[in-house]
Amino acid sequence: MYECYKRKLLRINLTDRTSKEEPISEKMIQRWVGGMGFGVKLLTHEVPPTTDAFSPDNKIYICVGPLTGTIAPLFAQTCIITKSPLTTGVINTYAGGQLATAIKSAGYDVIVFEGKADELVYVTLTPGGIKFINCPELKGKPVREAEEYVKTASGCEDMHTVGIGLAGENLIRYAAAISETRAFGRGGAGAVFGSKNLKVFGVAGIRDIKVSDPEGFEGAVERTIAAFKEDLSHPWSLLGGFGRIGTGSGVALINDKHVFATRYHKYTSFEHAHEIDGEAFMQKYETHPIGCQSCLVHCGMIRKPAETKWGTIWTRGPEYETMYSIGSLCFNGDSDMLYYANDQAEKYGMDTLSLGVNVAFAMECVDRGILSKDALGEGYILEFGNPDATVRLIDMIAAREGIGDLLAEGVKRASEKLGRGTQDFALQVKGMEFAAWMPERMRGVATTFATANRGACHKRAPIGMELMEFVPMDSTEGRAELVAHIQNVVNATFTLVSCRFAEFVLKPAQFADLLNNASGMNFTAEQFEQMGEAIWNMERMYNLAAGIDATQDSLPEICFKVPLDFPEGYKPLTHSDFDILIKDYYEYRGWDANGTPTPEQLEKLGLKV
Amino acid sequence: MRLVVRFSGLFRSLSGMKEVTLDLREECTLRDALQELKKNVQPEFVTQILIPLLEENNTGPLRLLVKNHRHMHSVAEIDVPLKEGDTVSFLPPMEGG
Numbered sequence: 001m002y003e004c005y006k007r008k009l010l011r012i013n014l015t016d017r018t019s020k021e022e023p024i025s026e027k028m029i030q031r032w033v034g035g036m037g038f039g040v041k042l043l044t045h046e047v048p049p050t051t052d053a054f055s056p057d058n059k060i061y062i063c064v065g066p067l068t069g070t071i072a073p074l075f076a077q078t079c080i081i082t083k084s085p086l087t088t089g090v091i092n093t094y095a096g097g098q099l100a101t102a103i104k105s106a107g108y109d110v111i112v113f114e115g116k117a118d119e120l121v122y123v124t125l126t127p128g129g130i131k132f133i134n135c136p137e138l139k140g141k142p143v144r145e146a147e148e149y150v151k152t153a154s155g156c157e158d159m160h161t162v163g164i165g166l167a168g169e170n171l172i173r174y175a176a177a178i179s180e181t182r183a184f185g186r187g188g189a190g191a192v193f194g195s196k197n198l199k200v201f202g203v204a205g206i207r208d209i210k211v212s213d214p215e216g217f218e219g220a221v222e223r224t225i226a227a228f229k230e231d232l233s234h235p236w237s238l239l240g241g242f243g244r245i246g247t248g249s250g251v252a253l254i255n256d257k258h259v260f261a262t263r264y265h266k267y268t269s270f271e272h273a274h275e276i277d278g279e280a281f282m283q284k285y286e287t288h289p290i291g292c293q294s295c296l297v298h299c300g301m302i303r304k305p306a307e308t309k310w311g312t313i314w315t316r317g318p319e320y321e322t323m324y325s326i327g328s329l330c331f332n333g334d335s336d337m338l339y340y341a342n343d344q345a346e347k348y349g350m351d352t353l354s355l356g357v358n359v360a361f362a363m364e365c366v367d368r369g370i371l372s373k374d375a376l377g378e379g380y381i382l383e384f385g386n387p388d389a390t391v392r393l394i395d396m397i398a399a400r401e402g403i404g405d406l407l408a409e410g411v412k413r414a415s416e417k418l419g420r421g422t423q424d425f426a427l428q429v430k431g432m433e434f435a436a437w438m439p440e441r442m443r444g445v446a447t448t449f450a451t452a453n454r455g456a457c458h459k460r461a462p463i464g465m466e467l468m469e470f471v472p473m474d475s476t477e478g479r480a481e482l483v484a485h486i487q488n489v490v491n492a493t494f495t496l497v498s499c500r501f502a503e504f505v506l507k508p509a510q511f512a513d514l515l516n517n518a519s520g521m522n523f524t525a526e527q528f529e530q531m532g533e534a535i536w537n538m539e540r541m542y543n544l545a546a547g548i549d550a551t552q553d554s555l556p557e558i559c560f561k562v563p564l565d566f567p568e569g570y571k572p573l574t575h576s577d578f579d580i581l582i583k584d585y586y587e588y589r590g591w592d593a594n595g596t597p598t599p600e601q602l603e604k605l606g607l608k609v
Numbered sequence: 610m611r612l613v614v615r616f617s618g619l620f621r622s623l624s625g626m627k628e629v630t631l632d633l634r635e636e637c638t639l640r641d642a643l644q645e646l647k648k649n650v651q652p653e654f655v656t657q658i659l660i661p662l663l664e665e666n667n668t669g670p671l672r673l674l675v676k677n678h679r680h681m682h683s684v685a686e687i688d689v690p691l692k693e694g695d696t697v698s699f700l701p702p703m704e705g706g
Binding site: 234235236237238240241244245249250252253254256257258278279320435436437445458461463464467468469470504567 | 617623657672
């Protein structure tokens with residue numbers, strides 16, 4: 001049993017520069033499986049809910065899963081769990097690449113960073129041991145440069161890394177941790193790295209990854225590969241589109257369906273969408289698709305170096321969500337700027353979603369006479385559709401310079417400070433800035449943004465169901481069940497640290513099939529999904545204790561205004577519709593009218609009251 | 610009547626065009642229009658998209674077909690007569706999170 005696990009956790013204390021191994025119990029494995037399950041269980045029991053996210057008492061849990069490093073396709077991601085400086089609740093965030101396999105090869109299922117180093121350090125974990133190395137020379141360095149420095153200095157060719165840039169060091173609340181161009185984007189994990197003076201973590205090991213039933217596992221993997229190949233064989237395959245063009249392949253549809261938030265939700269479609277979509281990038285910049293280990297999709301679009309007016313750079317992406325946040329939301333139709341801004345975000349280590357919303361928020365404040373158009377200094381006009389202003393403001397945010405210091409706190413805190421009605425249009429829930437998609441148009445998105453434990457996050461939303469109109473996007477009917485189901489299932493798949501795209505093809509039974517053959521456990525599809533539900537409730541209880549109550553299951557007032565080009569034949573979101581969505585959701589979840597899980601519900605899920 | 614059909618993503622390279630304007634008789638259906646479309650696009654688009662949709666009643670290609678900014682979910686819906694001003698596009702599918 002459990003051969004696919006290393007059954008060990010490594011605690012790395014940055015304050016006293018020590019480390020300690022601990023066993024992971026059978027009970028823990030059976031109950032929480034791995035990845036997000038391990039991380040949420042550990043954080044909610046070890047970090048008191050009222051802990052300041054930037055306190056040394058906060059911890060960073062870097063988790064891998066039972067399928068990490070195996071031949072199963074689309075399980076190469078790494079999960080980071082910490083207390084978010086943006087939402088103050090628990091955050092789970094993911095990135096692809098090679099880091100997860102390196103961690104497992106080093107012999108661990110979880111790496112925990114605790115305490116705070118007295119100065120900027122990088123930490124390496126190799127077969128030769130663990131090292132804490134002061135690195136004042138890396139202060140302010142771009143992530144990519146810092147990662148390369150650590151690999152070279154360590155002399156370890158197989159090392160994989162995760163690190164931060166200037167934004168993490170400057171405690172930008174939406175700073176990302178970056179692993180070799182892949183971003184742990186949402187929720188400010190990079191800022192927590194920064195608060196601990198942790199610049200880079202590098203890890204290498206000797207690969208020795210087993211499964212409990214090799215023959216059975218091979219069969220399960222073959223079935224999984226067959227399912228992906230069948231999907232990819234069709235020209236109408238979603239993942240096929242991602243592999244050819246990247247996630248930006250969907251912009252044309254989203255724009256056509258009037259759900260492409262434009263000029264700060266004033267419009268639902270963007271006349272310049274075709275200039276910044278995936279196809280435009282493929283035509284304009286030489287591109288090479290890359291994939292994570294064992295991946296069949298290869299959605300990562302590495303672009304060759306290109307000239308822009310701001311300099312010659314290369315980047316990976318941008319992803320669809322960035323085409324929205326720094327593109328349409330800011331009314332930017334300049335692909336060169338988007339290309340450059342995407343690189344800025346990686347270099348500084350910032351979540352492009354929150355970043356774009358903050359830039360757009362500043363532009364909206366100028367439109368409404370709350371901020372000055374001269375706020376960026378001489379030679380710049382802060383206004384929608386101005387690429388130079390966008391590039392300049394991103395630099396200012398990363399450096400916490402001028403107005404950038406205000407926006408580095410995120411739109412929730414910025415609007416609380418600015419007042420003057422800005423909270424009504426600050427695009428955030430629980431402090432987390434909006435992902436793409438429009439609650440005004442899609443009721444499932446409205447429900448998800450309002451209720452998600454991460455805040456206004458798209459990661460567990462029934463977007464395809466609504467966008468492709470398998471259900472009417474403007475109906476409240478059945479939305480609670482739809483949303484709760486996907487929240488539960490995706491949480492469960494994140495215990496395996498699955499790529500989010502896997503669930504677009506595989507059913508819960510197929511995930512359980514892989515898990516069971518790898519681990520020797522015997523999960524049914526229902527048990528697997530219920531584990532996801534238990535994690536959802538565990539996060540909810542923690543967030544409630546952190547002070548994130550039901551009043552924050554809400555949307556800003558701007559979501560109840562009707563965009564100027566709202567399409568005919570659809571109903572915009574109303575307050576009464578929204579009240580129904582939340583009431584239905586609480587009832588379906590087995591929560592009381594205050595959004596608190598009832599004792600009966602907790603007991604049913606096997607959680608302590 | 611005239612109908613503009615637009616293509617995006619893979620369907621642009623499969624069809625060999627960004628858009629095409631079809632001259633159609635009044636009251637014709639979308640099925641008639643797609644039959645007419647066969648004469649205009651590259652053979653790959655006919656074999657990979659139009660034949661599965663029109664002759665094999667495969668609902669997969671319906672995921673790509675957007676009429677007046679809406680998806681259809683039954684092949685029978687392509688038998689509804691078109692109206693002047695209708696828009697039809699072949700667009701790659703999308704999911705969110």
